[in-house]
Amino acid sequence: xxxxxxxxxxxxxxxxxxxxxxxxxxxxxxxxxxxxxxxxxxxxxxxxxxxxxxxxxxxxxxxxxxxxxxxxxxxxxxxxxxxxxxxxxxxxxxxxxxxxxxxxxxxxxxxxxxxxxxxxxxxxxxxxxxxxxxxxxxxxxxxxxxxxxxxxxxxxxxxxxxxxxxxxxxxxxxxxxxxxxxxxxxxxxxxxxxxxxxxxxxxxxxxxxxxxxxxxxxxxxxxxxxxxxxxxxxxxxxxxxxxxxxxxxxxxxxxxxxxxxxxxxxxxxxxxxxxxxxxxxxxxxxxxxxxxxxxxxxxxxxxxxxxxxxxxxxxxxxxxxxxx
Amino acid sequence: xxxxxxxxxxxxxxxxxxxxxxxxxxxxxxxxxxxxxxxxxxxxxxxxxxxxxxxxxxxxxxxxxxxxxxxxxxxxxxxxxxxxxxxxxxxxxxxxxxxxxxxxxxxxxxxxxxxxxxxxxxxxxxxxxxxxxxxxxxxxxxxxxxxxxxxxxxxxxxxxxxxxxxxxxxxxxxxxxxxxxxxxxxxxxxxxxxxxxxxxxxxxxxxxxxxxxxxxxxxxxxxxxxxxxxxxxxxxxxxxxxxxxxxxxxxxxxxxxxxxxxxxxxxxxxxxxxxxxxxxxxxxxxxxxxxxxxxxxxxxxxxxxxxxxxxxxxxxxxxxxxxx
Numbered sequence: 001x002x003x004x005x006x007x008x009x010x011x012x013x014x015x016x017x018x019x020x021x022x023x024x025x026x027x028x029x030x031x032x033x034x035x036x037x038x039x040x041x042x043x044x045x046x047x048x049x050x051x052x053x054x055x056x057x058x059x060x061x062x063x064x065x066x067x068x069x070x071x072x073x074x075x076x077x078x079x080x081x082x083x084x085x086x087x088x089x090x091x092x093x094x095x096x097x098x099x100x101x102x103x104x105x106x107x108x109x110x111x112x113x114x115x116x117x118x119x120x121x122x123x124x125x126x127x128x129x130x131x132x133x134x135x136x137x138x139x140x141x142x143x144x145x146x147x148x149x150x151x152x153x154x155x156x157x158x159x160x161x162x163x164x165x166x167x168x169x170x171x172x173x174x175x176x177x178x179x180x181x182x183x184x185x186x187x188x189x190x191x192x193x194x195x196x197x198x199x200x201x202x203x204x205x206x207x208x209x210x211x212x213x214x215x216x217x218x219x220x221x222x223x224x225x226x227x228x229x230x231x232x233x234x235x236x237x238x239x240x241x242x243x244x245x246x247x248x249x250x251x252x253x254x255x256x257x258x259x260x261x262x263x264x265x266x267x268x269x270x271x272x273x274x275x276x277x278x279x280x281x282x283x284x285x286x287x288x289x290x291x292x293x294x295x296x297x298x299x300x301x302x303x304x305x306x307x308x309x310x311x312x313x314x315x316x317x318x319x320x321x322x323x324x
Numbered sequence: 325x326x327x328x329x330x331x332x333x334x335x336x337x338x339x340x341x342x343x344x345x346x347x348x349x350x351x352x353x354x355x356x357x358x359x360x361x362x363x364x365x366x367x368x369x370x371x372x373x374x375x376x377x378x379x380x381x382x383x384x385x386x387x388x389x390x391x392x393x394x395x396x397x398x399x400x401x402x403x404x405x406x407x408x409x410x411x412x413x414x415x416x417x418x419x420x421x422x423x424x425x426x427x428x429x430x431x432x433x434x435x436x437x438x439x440x441x442x443x444x445x446x447x448x449x450x451x452x453x454x455x456x457x458x459x460x461x462x463x464x465x466x467x468x469x470x471x472x473x474x475x476x477x478x479x480x481x482x483x484x485x486x487x488x489x490x491x492x493x494x495x496x497x498x499x500x501x502x503x504x505x506x507x508x509x510x511x512x513x514x515x516x517x518x519x520x521x522x523x524x525x526x527x528x529x530x531x532x533x534x535x536x537x538x539x540x541x542x543x544x545x546x547x548x549x550x551x552x553x554x555x556x557x558x559x560x561x562x563x564x565x566x567x568x569x570x571x572x573x574x575x576x577x578x579x580x581x582x583x584x585x586x587x588x589x590x591x592x593x594x595x596x597x598x599x600x601x602x603x604x605x606x607x608x609x610x611x612x613x614x615x616x617x618x619x620x621x622x623x624x625x626x627x628x629x630x631x632x633x634x635x636x637x638x639x640x641x642x643x644x645x646x647x648x
Contacts, residue, residue: 091573091604097421097544098446117605118543119569122422123447125542218449219442220421227551227575245443249415251551254575258582280415281441 002042003197004309005295006033006055008065010241010285011189012302016319022064022147023318029062030307030316033194038309041198048198048237049087049110052206056083056106059192060208063145065305066190068103069138070145071210073152076217079143080123081210082224085109088203088232088291093119096126097224100143103136106208111135119226148213155214190305191223193230193239195289203291205230205237205253211244222247227254235291236260241304242284246277256288266290270298326366327521328633329619330357330379332389334565334609335513336626340643346388346471347642353386354631354640357518362633365522372522372561373411373434376530380407380430383516384532387469389629390514392427393462394469395534397476400541403467404447405534406548409433412527412556412615417443420450421548424467427460430532435459443550472537479538514629515547517554517563519613527615529554529561529577535568546571551578559615560584565628566608570601580612590614594622 008026019027033055041051060068071079083105084095094112097120099105108130112121121129131137191209207230209223221244222228231238231253238253247253252273259269270288277284278300285299287306297306297317307316315322332350343351357379365375384392395403407429408419418436421444423429432454436445445453455461515533531554533547545568546552555562555577562577571577576597583593594612601608602624609623611630621630621641631640639646 086573093573117569118540118545119572120544120549121540122542122544125540129542216442216445216449218446218453220444220446221442225444225549225551226572227549227578231575245441248443248550249410249417251555251575251578254551254578255582258579262586 001197001293001311002199003289003293003295004034004038004041004051004055004194005287005289005297006030006059006192006194006307007239007241007285007287007297008059008192008305009190010299010301010304014302016303019318026062026064026305027316027318029059029064030305031314033058034307034309034314034316038314041196042312044199047200048196048202048204049085051196051198052194052204053085053106053110055194056192056206056208057104060104060106063147065192066210067192067208068105069143070148071143072190072213073144073148074211074215074217077152079140079210081105081208082221083109083206083208084224084226084230085113085206086204086226086230086232087113088234088237091233092116093226095120095224095226096130097122097220098218099123099127099130100140101127101137102130103138106206108133108135109206120224151213159214191241193241193287195237195239195287197289197291197293201291203232203234203237203289205232205239207239221245222252227251229253231257233257236288238286238288240284240286242277242301243282246280246282247284249280250277252277252286256286260290266294266296270296274298274300325521325617325635326523327613327617327619328358328362328365328375328379328518329611329613329621330354330383330516330518330631331563331565331609331611331621332383332516332629333514334623334625334628338626340627343642350386350388350629351640351642353383353388354629355638357382358631358633358638358640362638365520366636368523371524372520372526372528373409375520375522376518376528377409377430377434379518380516380530380532381428384428384430387471389516390534391516391532392429393467394472395467396514396537397468397472398535398539398541401476403464403534405429405532406545407433407530407532408548408550408554409437409530410528410550410554410556411437412558412561415557416440417550419444419548419550420454421446421544422542423447423451423454424464425451425461426454427462430530432457432459433530444548475537483538515565517565517611519561519563519611521613521615521617525615527556527558527561527613529556529563531563545569546576551575553577555581557581560612562610562612564608564610566601566625567606570604570606571608573604574601576601576610580610584614590618590620594620598622598624
C-alpha cells in the first residue's frame, strides 16, 4: 500500500462559489503531482520522504500556489518563504525560516533533515546552506509573479486608504488579466503540503509557504514550525494550512497526532483539533495519513485545494465536492 | 497559592562533582530571583505572565547564565538569542528568533504576546520591534563576557586542532581567572526559564537562551519554539532545557502537557518525556507546574540549575541535593 495526499492551501469565508478562472490550472497541477509522484511512490522508486519532497517541489513550481515561485509578497515588497519536513520513523526533521533565494525551500529542509543537525536554519544562513547543498538559487524577480504583484498592490492600496483598518485588509485573487475573481485574506490560501505512506509503512510530512500578503518583515508562521504546521511519527503524518499563529498556539499538527494516538479516531481527532484552532483566529484545514492507510483532508474554510492518490486512484477537490 | 519555579539550564555527563567556583554566584542569583519575583507574585502585585518575564529578565542579567548578557558566542563570533513565552489561560504566545541587540529578549517576546499578532518575529525585525517597544538596546560588546570569549576561544582551538572531530568539541567552563573548572558541551547549560502559577490560577512559562558555543549562523534551537522549549495551557506550564534539536523533534513541552492531561501523573509524564528525548541526543531537563500547584524540576544530566518558591519557602539546587 502506498498513499500520497497533498494540499494547496485552505481559506475563505462563506459557501463555495465554484471554480475561479485560475482553478483549472491548479487542479491540473495537483493531478500531475499525484500521478507522477504517486506512481513513483507505489513502484517503490522513492520512499515517503522523497515523495513529500517531490510533491511539494512541484507545488512550489506552480506559480498559482503560494510557495516557491508565485509566493505572496510581504509588507516590504520582498518574498520570504518558510518550509518544514519530518520523517515519522525516526522523527528526523528539517525546517527553514524566511529564505528568499531558493527555488525549492522544501528541498533545503530535506537536506537539513538528511544532515541531522541542526534541525532549523534561518534566513541568509539557510539560503546559503541550501545553495551550497545544491538547491537552485533564484532571484526575487523570478519568484514574483504578476498575480502576486497585483495582490500586493491591492493590499497596499487598501492599507493606505484613509480610515482603513486591518480588518478590511482583504486580499483579492485576480485572474491573469487582473480581474478580481475571489477574495481572501489569510495565508492558508495557497500554502502547500504533502503527506505520504510508503510500502514499507514509512510516513512523512512536508509543508511550504510564502506566508501572507503584506506580512510584516520577520514574521514567521506555522509552516516552519515542527509540531505546528508539520508533524510525523510512526502512527501519523500531518500537514496544516490556515492562519499560522493559531496553529502555533495550539501546536496543531502535534496535537492531532496526540489526539489520534489516544482515540484512534482520525476524523474525530481532526474535527476536535480544528474546533480548537478556529476560535484563535485560525480557521483552516489539514491533511493527515495514518500507518493503517487511513487519510483525511478536512477544512473549515470556504475551500481547500486538495487531492489524494491511492493504488492508482486519484481524487482532487477545491470546495466540498471531490472529482476524479 | 502562588508558585514560581526557575531553571538556569541542564547539562553535563557523569556524576555531579560539587560546586564550581562560579556556582555560588549562580545560586545567589537564583535565590534573589525567587525571593523578589516570588514575593510580588504572592502579593498579587504581578500575575503569572509578568512573574515569568521578570524572573527570566533577572536571569538574563546574570552573566553566568547563557541568556542576555553572558550569552554564549556562535561560530561567526556573534551572539544571537532566542526566547519564547506563553500564557496558559488563552494560549497567547510570543517568540523571537536570533536577536542580537536586546538586553532582555524575553521582554520582546512578552510584548509580542501582548500585541497578539504575529506570534513569532525573526532576527533584525525582531530586534527593531523590541527596541521600538521599549526593550533596552545593547551592543554585542556589552553582551559578551570574558568567560564566554574564553569558552569560544577554547571551542575554536579545539575545532582548529588537526584531527579534531565534532565529538571532542567540548566547551570548558572557566572561572573568572581563566582556569578550567568544569567541562560541558551542550546548550542546555545556562539556558534560563521560569514557570509560574498565580493566585488566580493562571499559568505561564518563559524560556531564553544564547544557544550553544560555536553554533552555526542561522541555527535555531528549541527555546524559540512554542511547543518545544515552552508551553502553557490551563492545566500546566513547562520550560525545557537541553540540546534543542531533540526537544524540537519530540515537541517536548507540548508532549509533556499532553501526557499529563491524559495521565494526571506529572512526575511519570516528565520521566517518560525525558526518556523519549534522550535517545535523540537530547539529554536535559525541564521545569513544570500544574494548575493544582504541583511542580517538578527533573533532569537526566549531571546537573540542572533550578529553584522554587512557594508560600515564602525557597529551595535551590545544582546537582541532586536541594538547599534552602
